[in-house]
Amino acid sequence: MQNQSSVTEFIILGLSQNPKIEKILFVVFLLVYMATVGGNMIIVVTIIYSPALLSSPMYFFLAFLSFLDACVSSTVTPKMVVDFLHEKKTISFGCCMTQLFSVHFFSGAEMIVLAAMAYDRYVAICKPLHYSSILTRRLCSILVAISWAGGFLHAIVQVIFTLQLPLCGPNVIDHYMCDLFPLLKLACTDTHIFVLLVFANSGAICIIIFSLLLVSYGVILFSLRAHSSEGRRKALSTCGAHVTVVVLFLVPCILIYARDTSAFSYEKDTLIFVNVLTPLLNPMVYTFRNKEMINAIRKMWKRLIVIFVRY
Numbered sequence: 001m002q003n004q005s006s007v008t009e010f011i012i013l014g015l016s017q018n019p020k021i022e023k024i025l026f027v028v029f030l031l032v033y034m035a036t037v038g039g040n041m042i043i044v045v046t047i048i049y050s051p052a053l054l055s056s057p058m059y060f061f062l063a064f065l066s067f068l069d070a071c072v073s074s075t076v077t078p079k080m081v082v083d084f085l086h087e088k089k090t091i092s093f094g095c096c097m098t099q100l101f102s103v104h105f106f107s108g109a110e111m112i113v114l115a116a117m118a119y120d121r122y123v124a125i126c127k128p129l130h131y132s133s134i135l136t137r138r139l140c141s142i143l144v145a146i147s148w149a150g151g152f153l154h155a156i157v158q159v160i161f162t163l164q165l166p167l168c169g170p171n172v173i174d175h176y177m178c179d180l181f182p183l184l185k186l187a188c189t190d191t192h193i194f195v196l197l198v199f200a201n202s203g204a205i206c207i208i209i210f211s212l213l214l215v216s217y218g219v220i221l222f223s224l225r226a227h228s229s230e231g232r233r234k235a236l237s238t239c240g241a242h243v244t245v246v247v248l249f250l251v252p253c254i255l256i257y258a259r260d261t262s263a264f265s266y267e268k269d270t271l272i273f274v275n276v277l278t279p280l281l282n283p284m285v286y287t288f289r290n291k292e293m294i295n296a297i298r299k300m301w302k303r304l305i306v307i308f309v310r311y
Helices: 019-048 057-083 093-126 128-134 137-163 180-184 192-226 229-257 267-287 291-310
Strands: 009-012 090-092
Touching (some): 009 093, 019 057, 057 093, 057 137, 057 267, 090 093, 093 180, 093 192, 093 229, 180 192, 267 291
């Protein structure tokens, strides 16, 4: 392993070097972060305290997805918001590796959960009579465990790649966070092999999972021909929400990681969308047209108000 002692901290350029713009960004991203964590945790708490929802595999996975979204946002946004208040933005080498690991850990787990949710929709629509016997609580728990394990494996491999980089001088990251390609640009060696490894561990995985999800929804759409118009409408509504989340999450990931180091000039903007805006949009996508979730949220708030009034 290469010696990393020559670089103990990194200077982060962030989204802007204009103090006035940074003050505006501070307010905007602070509000976005509060809405993201609040919205996702409302979904988690609502599902946990609604037995009818928690017993459904779809809502079981949705609660886990919302928790992951809150975690993804929390690994990036708080540091970025605090940096808006400082002229010089720095992060230690250890904190940089921790942020890199955390982002890819939660994002990797989220990719697998999205695949599990697509399988749930496939079974519900294509094999409705066997739904409860196939999507058992045990299988759902196993899929969640696989997502944790897959996210950990994905993230630890990324960190191992990064620790092999000989960083012997430059320490300015043209980014708002620690990520693979910005760090590759600081390496004092040829990075073509590292780029291939990043593609194999990130880009290729995103492409494969996205392709599998497209195929699964192609099968679902084909099977919907035998359903009634009402059945098709309900199925398309639930599937549409999931497809929207998949596109919002995986397409930007493909644009970022399935490329070489110099082919994409909007990396910061795209990662902002993945790490900050997508976690905010997910609860909106899943709740706005979902009557069950809206009713469950109303019931939970009524219970909380009653408890608050009593005490």
